[in-house]
Amino acid sequence: MGTVAVQGLRKSFGKVQALDGVTLDVPDGSFFVVLGPSGAGKTTTLRAIAGLEKLDAGSVHLDGRDATGDAPAERDLAMVFQSYALYPRLTAYENIASPLRARRCSSSEIAAAVERMSSLLHIERLLQRRPAQMSGGEMQRVALARALVRRPRAFLMDEPLTNLDLKLRVEMRTELTRIHRSLGATFIYVTNDQVEALSMADRVAVLKDGKVQQVGTPAEVYERPANQWVAGFVGSPQISLLPCHAEGDRLVGAEGWTLPRPRWSTAEDGRPLVLGLRAEDLSVEQRGDASLPGELYGLEPLGDRTVVDVQVGTEILKVKARPTFTGTPGERLHVTVDLDRAHLFDAGTGLALSEAGR
């Protein structure tokens, strides 16, 4: 078992409201990602779950039992710290062994477990080194090993892959997903990297300014962002956002363009809206009836595709195109919009309009 449920967590540091009513339900065995920008309160959330932070309000339930006041040791959780927090005077071996020593395991058990971990994370040759003699990425792997060496109720991981180089990070992503699947354990994984979140998670909670913006599967968060901010934070290249309003069966842009109004949108005429368009739902290569006139602003060839920046009025649209696409800046072109996949937000609140009719 390994369910974690937090309810209404609040925590302030002086004037900073680090957590402002965070509620999360982490099902047993899930890979639960907490995604948010720097300073969103991700670390504070993990520390609250671990019992390292005294809360102003809120409760933490582990396996259905109220654990709000429990000491960290009683919670049976393992954590990878953002700063690794490897014990500086101990070798990697002793660092990894520490959770087992605390539980008075025999030294043969410890040796076997450390060996298993070190081959899993490819750190065999580091075992006799101290943290000061390791690189950031090596320390991160030792920190992972120290957490994974035992079978706690849940694993808490605070940006465990950020310091690895890109190749190793991609490898470790797959590796961690594999480890998660083979253990069947609950992972609560914090990251500011939306690619990591979308590729690894069963469920994602998007956090900003200590508030949960949206919880859902990666697909839900990507396809149905709850608000404009989530739409902008998740997805690369960034979603393009255009101010507009509805007029009868058309959407009219601030710059004067018009598009057919999506069938599902329910906003009354004249209400200020923001139209969100993802790069893959736009095209400069085929013409449809829903299109926006603009001019070519720039090209970003990315190997497998080219991102075309198109200026529409004062806004820049990011459009996905084939890698062979070419053009000259200033050239006039039409951007075709797949309106069935477009997003509409209320310009005032930023909330997504109901997509019930979609």
Place this chain on the structure above:
Amino acid sequence: MAVSVDEAVSTGPGRDHTPPARRSGGRGRSVLEVALLAVLAVVMLFPALWMIETSIKENRDVYAIPAKFFDFTVTLEHFKDVFVASGGRSALSVSFLNSVVVAGVSTALATVLGVPAAWAYSRFSVKAKKDQLFFILSTRFMPPVVVVIPIFLMYRQVGLIDSKLGLILIYAAFNVPFTIWMMKGFVDEVPAEYEDAAMLDGYTRLQAFWRYTLPLLLPGIAATAVFALIFSWNEFVFAIFLTSSDTVRTAPPAIAGLIGGTTVDWGLVAAASVVFALPVLVFAYLVRKHLVAGVTLGAVRR
């Protein structure tokens, strides 16, 4: 767990020394500088040199007029007198032993009380923490001579007058605030996350402190203890007011007591002073970087 003193000294607040700025003269020191420094050194060191000379002179050379600087007979008689008297151990040697006991125990007491307090002030959010820390520091503002009379009266009531325990307690009371302040700086430098990680490993908070933080604090504890030791060893005012008998008295009042009879045995006074100064010199040498850091800290950092 052995800590070399250099290690002890190098982790302190004055760690990141920048090399002193090159002097305006360019190559080395100017002649004037050397001359001034030499004069200063002679003036400062003369009393110490004179004390050492006197301690190894025969009595007739001690009182010789004009004073003999170089051609005197060397003797270690005075040093023998410091430790042994006709009946056995001398009163002075007893007072040295008392000093060792009083300074040692009071320092140990201050360390045992002060280090956990410093840890707590560093790690936990305490109400009005700054005010509390200021209050703790303020107990050191008062010069001993101001509080010695009330303490004398209190000690008489509770029977601590003329006892080593009385001195130990008062010295510890003076050293605890110092230990808290100095150790808080060292604890602040050790990331709290080691303890957090240890608690998640399954240790209690105290075990986490004991296993993972304390070993990192040992150099700081050593340096702090040396300062406390020097304070207790040198202390004079409380010692002379609160103790009187030879069996209790510490070395500072005992040495002072040698002066003031009809005749003064200056050789003995000098030898006792040399013996007394030696531990302080050794310890001051061990924590020299901290002594300098304490003086220059305000100037260097912001």
